[in-house]
Amino acid sequence: MAVKHTGKPVSVNPLTVGPSLGGVLAVQGCYRGIALLHGSQGCAAFSKSLLTRHFRDTIAVQTSALQEMDVIFDADRNLEEALNVVIAKHQPDLIAVIGTELTDVSGTDYTAFVKKYMRERALRDLLLVPVALPDFGGSLEAGYAAVVEGIIDGIIQGEGGKTAGKPIAGQINLIPGSCLTPGDVMELKEIISDFGFEVITVPDLSTSLSGHLLTGFSPLSRGGAPLVSLKQMLRSRYTIAMGASMERSARRLQNAAGIPYKVFTGMHGLGAADELLTFLQQLSGVPVPLRYRWQRENLLDSMLDAHFHYAGASAVIALEPDHVLSMANWLGEMGVTIKGLVAPCETPLLRESERTVWVGDIDDAEELGRGADIWIGNGHGKKAAKRAGAAYLPAGFPVSDELGSYMTVSVGYRGAMELVNKVGNLLIRREEARHEGRFCQR
Structure with a gap:
């Protein structure tokens, strides 16, 4: 259909999670890696706090600790000192230098500085990746994707754009x-x-x-x-x-x-x-293993068992762009009516989608989702879901008030069955609560 913007002058209960945080998240998936946020200490503290609360584990983040005078006179000096300390003290295999809104608004060309730093020191066995991720553009998904792309570019450049040997068929x-x-x-x-x-x-x-x-x-x-x-x-x-x-x-x-x-x-x-x-x-050229044939049968049986509870249900989803459309497609398989889809930013996928997606905040999701049966979104939307009268399914980032959210499985046949049963149980509980007051009590 179309991507629509609410046009509000301010964001109320923001859905957006900064792209620099997404970049830090991507670095966690590389062994002996560290993210160095080129900005103020608050930028690093915010990312570290949210990630630690979500994953309930320590998150590796460093910062160049810029202050006002540093930005005015020489931000590169702070970055050079930070790189020197991190390399000398920790010997990482990968450093992602992630720019923030402070450095990008000031016009600091830290990307050129990082390239000069690598060239002058002839660093080996270290992948140093500069990525500009100001918080005024994109969201967590965009920052994550940009850092992954930067890492792959760094690998390609480090190998001279050539493959290191023959392709491996398997x-x-x-x-x-x-x-x-x-x-x-x-x-x-x-x-x-x-x-x-x-x-x-x-x-x-x-x-x-x-x-x-x-x-x-x-x-x-x-x-x-x-x-x-x-x-x-x-x-x-x-x-x-x-x-x-x-x-x-x-x-x-x-x-x-x-x-x-x-x-x-x-x-x-x-x-x-x-x-x-x-x-x-x-x-x-290998047949689908028997375990997945059984998992598919289990999923179909779960969908059949649950379809009575899904019948006539409606939902609102507030998630990152890739996530919001993928979840909407799954709910469509269960016959759920979509009352509203809200994403924090516009992407090519949303523009090409046949569904109507609003670029907005949790307040917009609450307006669109009034009377919905299901609310799917991150932990910041939990209270809004309650006000909208919807059963709440935590998904995305961050989810800080539930144990094990980071280890839930929602992909494959097994993950799809988990989703069907989770949401089905939420609908059952919601229906029970709705009729609870009608029962005679002694």
Whole structure:
């Protein structure tokens, strides 16, 4: 249909999560990596606080700690000092220098400085990636995608734009979108592996933010894809991108190394799982493993059991662009009427969609969703869902008041069944609460 803007002069209860935070999230999926926010200390503290509350784990973030006089006279000096300290003290394998609104508004050309810094020091065994992510444009999804693209560009440039050896027939690149949890990424890796492929995932949050117990403390990310694996991406047979926002990264690999790619814009529900497994079957020439045939049967049975409770239900969804459309498609499979779709920013995927999507805030979702049965969104919309009278399903980022949200699985047949049952149970509880006052009480 169309992308619509509310035209309000201010944002009420914002849905937008800053792109710099999305960039920090992407770095967590690279082993021994660290994000260096080139800006004030508050920018780094805000990102670190939200990520720590969501994942309930320590998050590696550094900052150049700019103040007013630094920006006026020489912001590069702070950045140089920060880089020197981080490299000398921690010896990271990857540093993403993420610009903030402070440096971008001031016109500081830190990208050129970072390139000069790398050239003068001839850094080896270190990937240094500058990315401009001011908070006045885009959202978490955009920042995450930009950093992933920057990492891939850095790998390509480091290898001179050439593949390091012959292509590996059984190797697949997986580029998961920002809306996928570590649990989702692990599920996708297992599905692809079951067709006989070796999977290189970037960023790989499933081994860094999955809640594993490790002794001691490290200022660097303690899981994710190591640098040597990132370099091996250039030898893969195929690239699978989960989410339209990751297409640019997949295209970079195709342009540099001739690796074909497939983008899955739908990630949730029966149709999306069918599309993924059919593609893997055709690519590998291997029949779909029996476990997934059983999982599909389980999903169909769950959909049949739940359809009485979904009948006549309506929903409002407030999530990042890739996520909002994918969830809307899944609810469409269950016959749910969509009362409103709200995203924090406009993207090519939204412009090409047949659905009407509003670019706005949680206040807009509350207006669109009055009387809706289901509200799907991040933790900031929980109270709005209650005011709208809708059953609330936490999704996206951040979700800080529920345990295990970062390990939920919503992709594949197993994930789709979890979604069907979760929302179905919410609808049952909502219906019970609605009729509770009608029962005679002694």
